[in-house]
Structure formats: structure tokens, C-alpha cells
Amino acid sequence: MSQTKDYRVSHLDALEAESIFVMREVMAEFERPVLLFSGGKDSIVMLRLAEKAFAPGRIPFPVMHVDTGHNFAEVLDYRDRRVAALGLNLVVASVQEAIDTGLVRELPDGTRNRIQTPVLLAAVEKYRFDALFGGARRDEEKARAKERMFSFRDEFGQWDPKNQRPELWALYNGRHHPGESIRVFPLSNWTELDIWHYIAKEQIPLPSIYYAHDREVVERGGMFYAVNEFIQLRDGESSQVRRVRYRTVGDASQTAAVLSEADTVEKVIDEVAATRITERGATRGDDKVSEAAMEDRKREGYF
Template sequence: MTTAATVDEGTDNPYALSHLDALESEAVHIFREVAGEFERPVILFSGGKDSIVMLHLALKAFAPAPVPFSLLHVDTGHNFPEVLDFRDRTVAEHGLRLHVASVQEFIDSGELRERPDGTRNPLQTVPLLDAIVKNRFDAVFGGGRRDEEKARAKERVFSLRDEFGGWDPRRQRPELWQLYNGRHSPGEHVRVFPLSNWTELDVWQYIAREKIELPAIYYAHEREVFARSGMWLAPGEWGGPRDGERTETRRVRYRTVGDMSCTGAVDSDADTIEAVIAEIAASRLTERGATRADDKLSEAAMEDRKREGYF
């Protein structure tokens, strides 16, 4: 247990954990379990809020020792500059090692081709799998949560991937009593999701409690955007806006961050953590459902990509 127990609301037991303490304890246990079971784990770190919380938990899990894992970012080349700056500052602050798998390098070499719609999120799979093989990573931490999307709701905390990085829901193992089976054959690896049981609201409440710094893009700010497919997208070299699409300045914030070509902003005045929490509590859409165009490509878009090796 990493923090003093706090009294849970609705109980008189002074030793009961709050729901945030319980989630934190579970995540810390998962990090330590992976450290004991695997030889070369790595943490996916993009500078987005979920990966920031995940790194914060890893730092807690092994303090005062350093985190025994390196970080990996699959860079699409179309990331938000604010987020990349935050990523680099965080890596330098904690003295961590960062591996960057570049989608642009694979495009330049001819191993990948640009999509007609300009989005590069679906192109991340090949660089990701290449980095896993080259660095012999046997466990890869991701910030996916079950509340984000229905395909992710099927995911186990320890998600076995085959020698091609593919996910087969029929091969997932039971995880009773927080017992995790990391056994895998040569060439296979395991994706690990310490935040599986968290919700978007849990993440923000934890950020508030722990006073975790985030990129300013997550809070309301004035930004040039244009409308496409019911979302406010940021203009950029990726190909937006097109003819007939008009940019305008709006007060927006981002609930999730990824490739600029498929990550939409939401109209918002929430410029503090408290305001963001109130806004999320009133929302009836998940962050991916509201702001990620790549998940709208088909009804099974995420599941199809996961079978190919995506997170």
C-alpha cells in the first residue's frame, strides 16, 4: 500500500480504502508483479493524461528506487507540439530512457503509405511491433481503460499477444483474485493495462488529488479549429483544413490527445481541474466516442486494429 488509508465515504471503518486508494493499490501491485515476472518491460508514454498517470503510479511503485523500465512513444509525426514538449520535459525530469518509434521514418522508407484521409493513428501498429521486436520487450504497459471503448472492455489486465502482436479474445486468461498469468511463448509478449478498471472521472479525480501536472491542452484555451465530421479539429500539415472548411477561434479543450488529424477538441470553459471534473461528471459520452475520428471508421474499428497489433 503506497498511501495512508483514508476513510471511504459511506462507511465507519477507519481502515477502509477510498475508491482512489483502491485503484492506486491495484495499479501499484500490477507494476510490481510485472517487474517480478518479466525481463524487459516498457511503458508506452505519449505525454497524454493516461500515460502521465501511469508513469506517476510507476514512480510510486518503486520509490525511492528509479523506475526499472524504459519508455516507448510511437510518434505519428502529427502530434500536438504542447504534448511532445511535455513528454520530453517529463523524461528529462525523471532521468528516464525514451525510445521513439517514428511513423514518418516508415513512410520515408516505403514500408508504410499515407492514408487518403491524412490520419496516421492506424499506421502506428507497424512501428510499434517493430520496436517491440527490435528491443525484445516482453511486457508493454498501456494506458487503455475499459470505459473508453467496447473492444477495450473485453481486454484483460494482462493481455496475451501472439508472435505477430495480434490479440485474440478467445486466448485471454481469467484473472481471479488479482492473480495475473504472464506466461508466454518465445516471440509472444503481453500488453499490461494498470488503469483497466479506472474511468475518465477516476483519472481526473486522481490527478486532482495527487496534483499531477498535465499539458495545458487539457484545459480550456483559445485555439484555431475547423469543423469536420462533427468535431473541432486543429489545422496542421497533415491536411486540414480542406477547401470549403473554415477555421475559427474557439474556446476549447481536449479530453484525449493523439494524432492531430483524428483528435477533436470540445467546446469548454473548464480551465481548472475542478471545472474539468464537473464537466466530465455531467457528460454522457466517453472521451474516445466524443473526440476520436479513428474509432468512427466502422462499428468494429478498434477491435479490428487490436487484432492486427494495435493497443
């Protein structure tokens, strides 16, 4: 926090204070909160805010990873190191396990974004989580622009955009009946650039794939996908080694890299500030399905 005589508060300080307030509200008013932690940059920032909200105590809730099984090794490694360093309890909700037990069925195209929703909901039910912190931001996507800080979900985990509670001042209504839950989005008011400025300011380490590196990729529809166990070359395709970085980290079979020379946080900030394509538009095959893809997934219980 900056401390000056004129009581100035920078936008990052104001955003941080708001997010910390939201996290403390949840801890004070819910029985069993959990923080969704994927090892992606937004959830990493969220975890840092949780550390700050409860210092000098430990983060007083577990973290959960909905594991599609399609992971970047660097990210899984980062997840495990962070969880160990903070002494947190990690719950892994495994999509592979859910496929093996028949809870969900693998889709013909092999993508797992859509089928992770029932896996998430089953874990919520199993552990009786009543508040789930998610790292979604309103600037990401237009269905998210209408999301509340406290997003009410019925007993099926569904989002009904017409039936959300008005949010006035900083008075968040988290009341719910047994079986219902609240998704909480402490980063609602942050933008991609805010996240990066904060990572720089707080010197938060990230998985290496967020910074420019050489990688074997294949170009599909203007996007660069890493060639790995999840993405194999199709007939007529050829791979190439390019200097890339990831702007978002999701399912490894769905997330594309962008060409980049930005190998430091400062360079990434320059790049993000100058970029002309949205984060999800540049990197997420899953959001390109239809104009209302995110709206539909949220209604089903996705974040």
C-alpha cells in the first residue's frame, strides 16, 4: 500500500483492497469455502490475495483443481510447489477418473472443457462446498460482464442471468439453502493488464509457459498449438519451432500460444498493453464455438 500524505490510493491498491474484503466476507459468512486453483495466472493472483487477506494466519480454506487430465507439465509442477509452500490442502477433481467411473463420457472430439462441469459439481456435492472462489474477470467475455461478485447457483450449480441478486455498495448477500452455493469472483473488476501489473508489483512467480520460449507448434486457424501428447499433427500439417508464450492456461488440448518475444514481466505488460486481440479470442478454441458459447456453459454450471 502506498502511504502518502494526500491519501492517494492507486487503482491496483483499490482493486486489491476490494478483493481482500470479498475474501474475508466469504470466510466470515460461509461454512466451507474453497478456492479454485488451476495454476493459471488469475488463480495465482487470487491465491496471493488470499495469503494477504488472512496474514499472518494461513489461508483458512482448501484449494481445488478441476483436472482435465490435459495439463501442461510446467503448470502442474507449479501448482504442487505453491500448494506445498503455503501448506494448503489440495482437492483434485479428476475428469479422467470421472470418465473411468462413467460419471461423464469422453466427447468424440476429445475435448474436455464441457465435461469438466459435471466433475466440478460432483466435487462440490461430495465436499459440501458452499462458496467457490473463481478467478473469472468481467473483462474476459461478454457473458461475464454481467456476472456478480457473489454469483448465486441453484442446487444444480446453474447460473440464471435473470435471477441474480442485485449487489449494492459492498453488501454481498451470500445466503443460500442447503445444496445451493455461491460462486465468488474476487477479481471481477480486474482487467488482464491489471493482473500483469499486479504480478510485476508483487513479484509473483508464474509457470514458465507464460513467458516467451521456443516450442514446437502447429498452426490451426491462425492459432498456434503446441505439438504434444494431446495435439498430434494431422495429415498435411507440419510443425515448426516458434518463439511463443501462453496468454491463458486452460485445457492443453484447447489452449493456443501466441507468438511473442516477451520473456520478462515488463515485456509482457508492454505486449498486453499493445495487443489488439482479446485474451480468449487469441487463445481459446473453446470460446469460438458460438457467439453465446460462454453464456451456455455458465448456465450449465461452468465458472
